[in-house]
Amino acid sequence: MPILDHLWIIPLLPLLGSAINGLLGWKWPNKAVHSVALASTALSFACALEAAREFLDYYDQFHHAFVKQFFTWITAGTLRAGFDLQFDQLTIVMVLVVTGVGFLIHIYSTGYMAHEEGYFRIFSYLNLFMFFMLILVLAANYVLLFVGWEGVGLCSYLLIGFYNLRKSATDAGNKAFIVNRIGDFAFLLGIFLLFRTFHSVDFTTIFDHAASLPTEAMGQFGTLTVVCILLFIGATGKSAQLPLYVWLPDAMEGPTPVSALIHAATMVTAGVYMVARSHVLYTHAPSALYIVAIVGCATAFFAATIGLVQSDIKKVLAYSTVSQLGYMFLACGVGAFSAGIFHLMTHAFFKALLFLAAGSVIHAMGGEQDMWRMGGLGSKIKITFMSMLFATLAITGFPPFAGFFSKDAILAASLNSQHGGKVLYAVGLAAAILTSFYMFRLMWLTFWGQPRYDQHQVHVHESPLNMTIPLIILALLSLAGGWFAFPALWGGKDYFSDFLGPILGTGEAASVVAGHYLELTLSGVAVIAATLGLLVAWRMYRKDVKQGPSTGLHEILYRKYYVDELYHAVVVGPLVWLSRNVLWKVIDVGLIDGTVNGIAHGTSAVGDTVRHTQSGNARSYAVWVLIGAVVVFVIIFWPIVHPVLFGGLR
Amino acid sequence: MIPTNYYLVLSAILFGLGIVAFVFKRNILTIFMAIELMLNAVNLAFVAFSQSLGKPDGEVFVLFVIIVAAAEAAVGLGIIILTARNRRSLNVENVNLLKL
Numbered sequence: 001m002p003i004l005d006h007l008w009i010i011p012l013l014p015l016l017g018s019a020i021n022g023l024l025g026w027k028w029p030n031k032a033v034h035s036v037a038l039a040s041t042a043l044s045f046a047c048a049l050e051a052a053r054e055f056l057d058y059y060d061q062f063h064h065a066f067v068k069q070f071f072t073w074i075t076a077g078t079l080r081a082g083f084d085l086q087f088d089q090l091t092i093v094m095v096l097v098v099t100g101v102g103f104l105i106h107i108y109s110t111g112y113m114a115h116e117e118g119y120f121r122i123f124s125y126l127n128l129f130m131f132f133m134l135i136l137v138l139a140a141n142y143v144l145l146f147v148g149w150e151g152v153g154l155c156s157y158l159l160i161g162f163y164n165l166r167k168s169a170t171d172a173g174n175k176a177f178i179v180n181r182i183g184d185f186a187f188l189l190g191i192f193l194l195f196r197t198f199h200s201v202d203f204t205t206i207f208d209h210a211a212s213l214p215t216e217a218m219g220q221f222g223t224l225t226v227v228c229i230l231l232f233i234g235a236t237g238k239s240a241q242l243p244l245y246v247w248l249p250d251a252m253e254g255p256t257p258v259s260a261l262i263h264a265a266t267m268v269t270a271g272v273y274m275v276a277r278s279h280v281l282y283t284h285a286p287s288a289l290y291i292v293a294i295v296g297c298a299t300a301f302f303a304a305t306i307g308l309v310q311s312d313i314k315k316v317l318a319y320s321t322v323s324q325l326g327y328m329f330l331a332c333g334v335g336a337f338s339a340g341i342f343h344l345m346t347h348a349f350f351k352a353l354l355f356l357a358a359g360s361v362i363h364a365m366g367g368e369q370d371m372w373r374m375g376g377l378g379s380k381i382k383i384t385f386m387s388m389l390f391a392t393l394a395i396t397g398f399p400p401f402a403g404f405f406s407k408d409a410i411l412a413a414s415l416n417s418q419h420g421g422k423v424l425y426a427v428g429l430a431a432a433i434l435t436s437f438y439m440f441r442l443m444w445l446t447f448w449g450q451p452r453y454d455q456h457q458v459h460v461h462e463s464p465l466n467m468t469i470p471l472i473i474l475a476l477l478s479l480a481g482g483w484f485a486f487p488a489l490w491g492g493k494d495y496f497s498d499f500l501g502p503i504l505g506t507g508e509a510a511s512v513v514a515g516h517y518l519e520l521t522l523s524g525v526a527v528i529a530a531t532l533g534l535l536v537a538w539r540m541y542r543k544d545v546k547q548g549p550s551t552g553l554h555e556i557l558y559r560k561y562y563v564d565e566l567y568h569a570v571v572v573g574p575l576v577w578l579s580r581n582v583l584w585k586v587i588d589v590g591l592i593d594g595t596v597n598g599i600a601h602g603t604s605a606v607g608d609t610v611r612h613t614q615s616g617n618a619r620s621y622a623v624w625v626l627i628g629a630v631v632v633f634v635i636i637f638w639p640i641v642h643p644v645l646f647g648g649l650r
Numbered sequence: 651m652i653p654t655n656y657y658l659v660l661s662a663i664l665f666g667l668g669i670v671a672f673v674f675k676r677n678i679l680t681i682f683m684a685i686e687l688m689l690n691a692v693n694l695a696f697v698a699f700s701q702s703l704g705k706p707d708g709e710v711f712v713l714f715v716i717i718v719a720a721a722e723a724a725v726g727l728g729i730i731i732l733t734a735r736n737r738r739s740l741n742v743e744n745v746n747l748l749k750l
Contacts, residue, residue, distance in 0.1 A: 618746075619673065622672055
């Protein structure tokens with residue numbers, strides 16, 4: 001098992017690429033820079049494939065996850081946090097998605113970023129991101145997972161603010177970083193509580209131990225429930241769920257490949273991965289599971305409604321990502337973890353494709369992102385158009401595209417699972433209709449209809465091959481990526497959840513397959529929902545439409561429910577006020593500067609008083625000499641002077 | 651023989667006069683003379699002790715003091731002459747270049 005025994009090589013390769021480009025890339029030509037980046041990513045992908053093959057052999061023999069301790073990182077008391085890597089079926093899915101989709105996006109970036117300043121910088125950051133993301137998914141304990149978790153946050157910050165001369169970009173980077181801090185703080189508390197409870201941070205130890213604990217009753221807030229809720233708050237930060245989703249739409253300030261890699265396909269799904277990884281804890285804490293389901297479901301619907309009216313093509317996709325992440329959490333929340341991971345995978349394909357295709361559109365339009373200034377592009381950039389269409393059909397859930405299978409699995413689970421319910425299903429279905437509407441609205445505004453841009457100014461051109469090839473590959477994956485989990489009713493077999501079964505449990509599969517008749521109905525309903533969204537979009541946007549005045553509900557949605565304004569008023573405003581009027585003007589200026597300046601002023605004042613002794617007047621010096629002589633005399637002859645002066649007091 | 655006390659009292663009186671003149675007089679030359687007076691008052695005390703204790707140490711000290719006083723007189727008078735030349739005055743109040 002050459003690779004499996006040296007798992008560290010998978011994350012190390014991108015780290016090396018990042019270091020080489022980061023240190024030396026500034027004086028290299030573009031070709032050398034992206035050769036290094038592509039080679040390291042491709043090798044990492046190849047190693048991941050080989051490791052997956054070796055693991056399957058290993059699993060046939062030993063029937064448990066492969067865990068290897070490479071070195072001990074922290075020891076303190078009973079705490080041992082090591083550089084331990086784990087490889088199992090769940091890791092295989094994640095590692096292959098990260099390295100595979102990551103590699104395609106690297107190829108795309110060579111085209112998209114070709115004329116940008118700081119070519120070496122973006123590849124260095126992207127590789128560094130791959131390193132941390134791989135650490136995150138390979139980690140065998142929560143502490144190492146947290147290292148990856150923070151690392152991808154750092155890279156996200158760096159890449160959102162990539163255009164570092166633009167204030168809005170650096171602000172968005174700060175926002176992403178700061179909002180994530182809130183979640184990360186809760187995550188950290190969760191890890192502390194886990195260590196306190198289980199005296200270990202290793203996955204295997206914790207999960208073995210937790211599995212033997214009794215399931216906490218619904219509504220009971222025991223240790224496990226609190227741990228799960230804290231971990232989930234961490235996930236809401238990283239995976240942009242209510243109420244911490246606000247950073248993700250702003251993160252679109254980054255270059256489009258970054259949005260595709262980090263803010264669609266991989267990093268934002270880290271929260272879903274973490275929840276699925278901790279499924280043993282969650283299944284023992286139904287209250288936490290319920291919260292996950294509700295938050296996921298609410299986010300799926302809420303973000304979709306905002307996506308309905310956005311005019312920036314990337315903003316639509318950003319809200320769509322938030323919404324789809326909500327679906328994944330909904331799946332986890334109803335106990336269908338493998339359905340959540342399945343949607344994570346298919347979403348990685350089609351959402352990365354959507355972003356890359358949107359990037360290709362922006363590239364073709366010479367930097368224009370407003371859909372109201374596009375239109376009729378379908379006939380001019382055919383490859384982009386076709387791949388975008390594939391991705392749209394996938395995300396809206398038309399068979400046989402990937403999204404149909406994963407979304408169907410989630411909706412079915414939300415209705416049938418013991419943790420699910422009709423309300424969750426109904427809201428999820430409504431979100432599916434909205435998804436279909438805003439995606440086809442995007443298609444109509446962008447690719448169909450009449451051009452709404454100045455055709456003399458903008459020369460629409462198809463992107464170069466290094467951008468279109470990743471599009472084509474991802475389009476094929478968006479089509480076929482769902483076939484791992486063919487519904488049983490079509491004579492298929494859910495290979496995906498069987499594959500993940502050893503890790504995520506097989507209990508859910510039984511509850512999902514509640515009967516062919518029901519499954520058929522649910523699939524039918526889902527397709528009808530998607531068609532409904534399509535028809536509404538067709539009716540509203542098929543004709544030559546103009547951007548109308550924004551009023552009423554439209555305005556509220558367009559302004560994103562005024563959430564940013566609300567947060568600004570409730571959190572940011574008071575915090576800034578507190579910082580300015582208390583921390584700055586009282587504590588900093590008054591206390592800290594006051595102390596320092598006070599000492600200086602005091603010294604100066606004492607000097608001011610005392611300097612008058614140095615009058616420059618020779619006779620006053622003479623008096624001082626005399627006084628000094630008297631003092632010396634008194635000190636020397638104290639035994640004699642004392643009784644003379646104070647004798648009378650005795 | 652005159653008792654040692656008398657010498658010491660005389661010495662103390664001379665020293666006190668020297669101090670008073672040193673502090674209150676304004677003429678540099680007078681101040682200079684006050685210093686000389688104090689030095690010689692101390693000399694007198696040394697000699698008196700030397701006599702009463704029958705040891706030569708005090709007389710040796712007196713010789714040292716006289717030497718130092720001679721040197722001091724040379725330097726001091728030099729300064730005074732220059733001051734008088736530059737300022738056309740011997741008032742110590744006028745020697746105040748270091749004043750703020």
